[in-house]
Amino acid sequence: MTAERTDPIGEEERITLTVGAPAHGGHCVARLDGQVVFVRHALPGERVTALVTEVHSGYLRADAIEILEPSPDRVAAPCPYAGPGRCGGCDLQHVAPPAQLAWKTAVLREQLTRLGKLSEDEVDALGVAVTALPGGPTGWRTRVRYTVDAAGRVGLLKHRSHEVVPIDRCLIAHPAIQALPVLDRAWPAADAVETVASGEGDVAVLPQPGAQPATVRERALGRTWTIGAETFWQVHPAAAETLVGAVLDLVGPRAGERAWDLYGGAGLFAAALAERVGPGGRVTLVESAPDGVAAARDNLGDLPWVEVVPARVETALARRRVAGPVDVVVLDPPRTGAGARVVESLTASGARAVGYVACDPASFARDVRTFRDRGWRLAELRGYDCFPMTHHLECVGLLLPES
Ligand SMILES: C[S@@+](CC[C@H](N)C(=O)[O-])C[C@H]1O[C@@H](n2cnc3c(N)ncnc32)[C@H](O)[C@@H]1O
Structure with missing residues (x-):
């Protein structure tokens, strides 16, 4: 039996733990010497070595960097930018698509019991289940906001950071957005680049938030909608x-x-x-x-x-x-x-x-x-x-x- 640690765990320390249930925010909950640890890039039931990324009073944040006992639901992330210390855009690239649905269902149930104060029986009676939409796990996102770094390079942000990870492709972006000439050039005058691929085949690239918005056409309920490229519309x-x-x-x-x-x-x-x-x-x-x-x-x-x-x-x-x-x-x-x-x-x-x-x-x-x-x-x-x-x-x- 290992004795409980009494000295504080520090940032960038490596810890070994067994990961528990998913929680809202893209991480799983684990406990180490009585302390709560929110672990990203892990799956429930896995034994992992994790790097502590943040120390707070009452909890730690950590990234799983070595998987000692993998879950059967683990897959190789299809995106080369996914993973600890890289792009923060996707949290579940390492999770098989059916297990992503189970993950989200568990989170929805947990929020309803913990914050909504429903009993487990009430949640069971609702038959809560998160179901997939048609189209598969990649190539769905019809609106992507890329961030530009001080050198004019465009990319996506690291998790809980303002640091830009330059990318040459975003796998969850709609193919019409992936085809836009946005990621292969510098944007020295912009802080962000907004891209839209509409349901009616229009595309828009807004070099700067607040610039004169283009309009795009969307299709829903048998109607064609003309909206500003920055106006809210569902992204899937x-x-x-x-x-x-x-x-x-x-x-x-x-x-x-x-x-x-x-x-x-x-x-x-x-x-x-x-x-x-x-x-x-x-x-x-x-x-x-x-x-x-x-x-x-x-x-x-x-x-x-x-x-x-x-x-x-x-x-x-x-x-x-x-x-x-x-x-x-x-x-x-x-x-x-x-x-x-x-x-x-x-x-x-x-x-x-x-x-x-x-x-x-x-x-x-x-x-x-x-x-x-x-x-x-x-x-x-x-x-x-x-x-x-x-x-x-x-x-x-x-x-x-x-x-
Ligand atoms: C999730 S979107 C939903 C839009 C619309 N129902 C749809 O499905 O396309 C939320 C909308 O609420 C608007 N909004 C945000 N805060 C608001 C507030 N306090 N009062 C009124 N509208 C608000 C936003 O501008 C946005 O259009």
């Missing part, structure tokens, strides 16, 4: 239709109903809701970014029963620019989630159902907890791997009032 080619399908299926909007599309962007969900509620119903879209507001107005002009409210959701609800009663609500907030005040407004809005589209399981779970504290329940949940090779996931939850 199958995501927009998949998420709309899940929302409509779960929320079930009916003819004549009143609906809200909060954090509505260019109006993807508003268009779907408008078609379901019809001209006898009403859809109110709330969006704070001016380019999103302009895109929604431009693209939904044929659906005059959609009103676009240019405002922050928090402000629109607090000042009653948008006020109940409403029948159904769809919200699709940024990574930070909606927050307690917005959720409390929704639980008081009279809505019969809320469809919550979430790109961050932690903020989603916190918001679910607020819904539950106000007498609502998470009735259904679907998970989607809209971001293969990375730790990110998307989920759609149906929240219903208890009574």
